[in-house]
Amino acid sequence: MKREELTHWVTAFTYRTLHWGYNRVPLGVRSFIGVLFLIGGMFGFLPVLGFWMIPLGLALIALDLPFTRHKIVDWMHRLKAKLDAANQPTSNQ
Numbered sequence: 649m650k651r652e653e654l655t656h657w658v659t660a661f662t663y664r665t666l667h668w669g670y671n672r673v674p675l676g677v678r679s680f681i682g683v684l685f686l687i688g689g690m691f692g693f694l695p696v697l698g699f700w701m702i703p704l705g706l707a708l709i710a711l712d713l714p715f716t717r718h719k720i721v722d723w724m725h726r727l728k729a730k731l732d733a734a735n736q737p738t739s740n741q
Contacts, residue, residue, distance in 0.1 A: 656731075656734055658700075659727055659730055659731060659734075660731055662704065662707075662727060663724060663727040663728055663731060665704055665708075666704075666707055666708070666711070666720065666723075666724050666727075667724060669681065669708050669711055670711055670720075670721070670724065675712055676712065678708045678709070678711050678712050679708070679709050679712045681705075681708055682704075682705040682706065682707075682708035682709035682712075683705065683709070684705070685701040685702070685704050685705025685708060686701070686702055686705040686706070686709075688701045688705075689701035689702035689705060690702075707720050707723070
């Protein structure tokens with residue numbers, strides 16, 4: 649997998665997970681899922697679990713905290729803009 653493809657995949661996965669957590673998961677349950685992600689990240693040496701789970705777990709927990717929620721929402725907007733820019737067709741003129 650090329651570096652650009654991997655970067656796009658990670659960006660898309662992060663955005664989808666945060667968007668799902670923000671829009672579909674109730675307050676408090678997000679924190680519980682975030683803690684599960686943190687615990688899973690501790691076992692990052694295992695094949696399925698990974699260290700990538702730690703920042704995503706922290707971000708899900710931050711969505712429940714009023715003083716950090718706006719930072720995560722801003723980050724989601726930046727991720728979405730990056731994905732939209734990457735999906736725009738380029739003209740070959």
